[in-house]
Amino acid sequence: GAVVSQHPSWVICKSGTSVKIECRSLDFQATTMFWYRQFPKQSLMLMATSNEGSKATYEQGVEKDKFLINHASLTLSTLTVTSAHPEDSSFYICSARTGGKNIQYFGAGTRLSVL
């Protein structure tokens, strides 16, 4: 149980285009999902908390107009990187929370390369 699917696993795009990443909880409902960014050999840095049916909560320094988050259902959250630039290239990982103990289960991640 507690499987989280993230798609796509790898995306290459041109500078200025937008990229959408999907995060799905396959066997449970997740009222809360999280989006992280991870640079090589570094830790996971929380970008935003995605709440079903309401606006996402962004961490300090994360541009909400650039990283659009939509959590339209209890099993799906999406992250759209708008007008991507090379500095947005990174590994983006989502997680979904289940149970009362705030255990997070992670998707496999999306490697974004902006040319």
Added chain:
Amino acid sequence: QQPVQSPQAVILREGEDAVINCSSSKALYSVHWYRQKHGEAPVFLMILLKGGEQKGHDKISASFNEKKQQSSLYLTASQLSYSGTYFCGTEMGGTASKLTFGTGTRLQVTL
């Protein structure tokens, strides 16, 4: 503020033991431990709630000292499959708060 993990990296021979520490500057409600292999998602290992509990999972166990705001992960008789980067994730309060991940510890187990 990001929890600090020590050591940053460690190399073990198969069968040896290791301890990974996680220190926070803030009061903690819980500590979560994850292992991440290169290019993959972090995998949940265990959660420790305040109360000074210890937990075990196979040959991996952990402790949580809430007074010292520290947690330690113990790897016993390490196996090749234990290789990866270990992260602690700290939660400061309530059941709805976010996790702040530590600086990470790279563990390599060799033959």
